Structure formats: C-alpha cells, structure tokens
Amino acid sequence: MHPAGGPIPDKPVLHVRVHNKTYTRAGAGAQVVVLDNIEFALHAGETLAIIGPSGCGKSTLLRIIAGLDKHYDGVIARPQPGRLSMVFQEPRLLAWRDVETNIRLVAPGISAAALADLLQALGLNEHARSFPGELSLGLARRVAIARAFAVAPQLLLLDEPFVSLDEALVRKLRAELAALVAKHAMTTLLVTHDLLDAVALADQLLVLSPRPARILEVIRLDRSNPMLVADLRRKIADRLAENVSLVAAP
Amino acid sequence: MTRLLSLLSLVLAWQIGAHFAGAQLLPSPLVVAGVFWRETVSGNMPRQLMITLARVAIAFGIAMVLGSLLGVAMGRSRWLDRIADPWVVVLLNLPALVIIVLAYIWAGLTETAAISAVALNKLPNAAVTLREGARALDPGLDEMAEVFAMPFGRRVRHVILPQLAPYLAAATRTGLSLVWKIVLVVELLGRSNGVGFELGTAFQLFDVPTIMAYGLVFVAVMLLVETFLVQPFETYASRWRPNSR
Secondary structure: OOOOOOOOOOOOOEEEEEEEEEEEOOOOOOEEEEEEEEEEEEOOOOEEEEEOOOOOOHHHHHHHHHOOOOOOEEEEEOOOOOOEEEEOOOOOOOOOOOHHHHHHHHOOOOOHHHHHHHHHHOOOHHHOOOOHHHOOHHHHHHHHHHHHHHOOOOEEEEEOOOOOOOHHHHHHHHHHHHHHHHHOOOOEEEEEOOHHHHHHHOOEEEEEOOOOEOEEEEEEOOOOOOOOHHHHHHHHHHHHHHHHHHHHOO | OHHHHHHHHHHHHHHHHHHHHOOOOOOOHHHHHHHHHHHHHOOHHHHHHHHHHHHHHHHHHHHHHHHHHHHHHHHHOHHHHHHHHHHHHHHHHOOHHHHHHHHHHHHOOOHHHHHHHHHHHHHHHHHHHHHHHHHOOOHHHHHHHHHOOOOHHHHHHHHHHHHHHHHHHHHHHHHHHHHHHHHHHHHHHHOOOOHHHHHHHHHHOOOHHHHHHHHHHHHHHHHHHHHHHHHHHHHHHOOOOHHHO
16 A cells, blocks of 8 residues: 555556545535545555544545545546445345345356355355345355455455454454455455454554544554554554544644 | 135125115126126127226336336436426326316327326326335445446346335236226227226116126126236245245
C-alpha cells in the first residue's frame, strides 16, 4: 500500500483518492463531513485492513470503493465490473435459490472442480443443494465467502465478515478465510472493528480517525516478527487518543 | 370430504328452494343440468365459453403486463410514482360500467373497445399491487447484484421476479375474478357472442334455467383455472420457503 504522495511502482489493483464525502443531515440541512482526504493504493497480492472507531466512516469508504456509493468528491480506480467481489456484513443470499445456484449465478463460468474445491474448503459440500433458509448464519456466511471467491476476483472486499457470530465460530471461520486468501494470493481489503480479524487477514493496517475519517497511521505487520496484538492495540489506542486531543484542542 | 358434503348440502338446499319458489323463478338442479347437456351437445355452450375465455385471457394478459410494468416502475421511482399515482387513483375509483360505456362510445362496438375496457379496469389494480411488491424489494440484494455485475436479464429472473412472485400471484388471483366479471358485462352491453351475450338474451326471454346453466359452468371453469394454474404457480413460486417444503 502506498499512502498519499508516495511513489507508485506498478499499476495498482485499487487506487483510492477521496477528497471528501459529505452528506446532508436530515431535517437540520447541515453538511456532515464523513471522509476527509483519503488516498491509498493496493497492489496485487496485498491485503489491507481498515480499522477505526465505530461510526467513523469505514463502511462508507468500502461502499464507495465497491461502487455502491457514487456521491463523493474524488477518483477511484478499481477492477473492471465482474472482477471485484464482496462479502457483506449480512450474507445477502437469494433465499429462493440453493447454495450452488447462488454461487453459479455470480460465477457462471466456474468449473465443477473449482466449485467442489471451494465448497470443500469451506465445509459446504453437504449443503450444495440446501436453500439459505435451511442454513445457520455461520453456514450462510461461508456460502457468501464461497460466492466471493468463485468469481476469481482481482479484488476482494470484506465488510465485517464475522459480525454477530459466536467467538468459537469466528476463530474457525477467520482461520479458514485467512487460508483461502493466502492460497489464492487474493488482493483483499477488509473493513473491521476487530483487531484480531485485521491481524489474521491483513499484512497492513490503515487506521482511521473518528469522523471525519482521515488516515491516522499505516502499520505494516511483519509476519516473521509478529507484534503482539496487545501492543498493537495499545499503539492504535494511543494514536487515536492523540488525535482526539488534537481535535478537542481550541 | 367436508367440502363435498358442503357442496351436496348446497344442491339439496337448491332443490328444496326450487320446490317452494316454483320452476319459473328457481328451476331445480335437474332442469338446469338438462339445459347444460342440451347446450353442450349442440356445441353452443363450448363455443361461447371459448370466445369469452379468449377475451378474458387477452384482456387479463394486457392488464397484467402493462399494470405490472407500471407498478414496478412506480415502486422504484418516487418521481414516476408522484406523476402516475393520481391517474391510478382515478382509474381505480372509476366504475367499471363508466369505462365500458365510454369505450364503446369512443371506439364503437368493436372487439378492441371491449378488450381495452376490460384491461383498463384491471390495470390499476395490478399496478397498485406490484408497486407494493417493488417497494418491498430488498436493497441489499440489489447491491449484491450490482457488486457482482450480474447482467440485467439474470438479475430480473433470479433476483427481482422471485421477490415479486407473491405479489404477482395476488394480482393474478384478484385480477382473474375481476376480469371474468367485467368481460360478461362488456359482452352483455356490446358484443354479439360470448357467455355475457347469451346471459343477456336469456334475461330478455326470462329463461332462468339457461342463465343458471351458463353461470354455473362459468364458476366451474374459474375453479379449474384456480386449481390447475394459479395454485400450482403459487406452490412453485414459494417452494424455497422452509415451511412449504
């Protein structure tokens, strides 16, 4: 990842340059700034986690990157349509189509072997013919992950993919997803409030300030010399505290 | 079994009523069955029934297609909803008879006028039902289809239509019973064939057995359509719901 101003060695998979994103608060008519001067690039094979306090605008930024929010001031260079995929906070499966059809509808070209591999990797082989209403939330999340990988995307977006699952399941699913990301060398952008998700899945952290979100810090995670999560948590908390005091100063 | 007993008790009550009211006002089930047999053997009843059924099918098809498209567009676009809503409200509240009479005056006693009048009566009904369906579409699934760049046709078939299916089924059910009844009035007022025309002729001759024979055949055909077309469609459309399997 290359923060604003840095040299860009090759064409990145994703280049984000959001000067600002505002919305008008209902009723009052006041303009609220959500994102302020956010720029970074993501190259093939890189994995980046965006973390920040809740409500800071992480998900808004991800929606802009996914092309779902077009009302912002800036430029996004992203993969062609169909070469980008996303795992939403909710599974967003078609309840009236079985698991396999849900996957094939977004990835009609996937071979039977590749599909079988994916279902196997996510423990879904027995559920290919099940309808989403028959699955637990954990299984439905797995289907959403399988669907995202099935399109063989150039860029994978993950929006809090483990929210509202119990801790034991989160640990298991996190490990499975990390293995899949590593196996496919998938360029991945993750938005999360959970540092454990970020550390498990990303090799860089992008810390956002409270609203309006600005980039506070980019932390490179060295897998050969892993920083303790507790240290990381302290470092981020310190950085956020500094920022809050800066904002609060007269 | 209970339904059969209920139906038998209805026939029995009819028979008793016929006994007291007299054959002129309420002919017995046997007399009506005789008329039914005579009209069927002569080929007149099947012919008139087919003519009416064809009108029902065409008018219903036009009204459902145009009404559904309008309703979905209104449900998706607040701007279009604001523009079209007063029109829909006017059409919904205009008595069917007024539309029929005006259609015959403006376009003459033609097949086009008849079909248009029936379709125009049903169209706002379908539009209002499908507008609710379009408003209830899950925006999360829309976004999913957008992110995965699903082609338009696939999106309509697999994402949108299954969500609209219960509303389409509801519009079909209410629509068929409405179109049925209006087609008879249209035929009575301005056509020279069809079940409505036969009923009109029988009314002028005070021929109660013929009126009842045609009326009952009509109900029977509607029940067949409901049983063999509408209900299987509903079952098919909701087969994915866990409690329906």
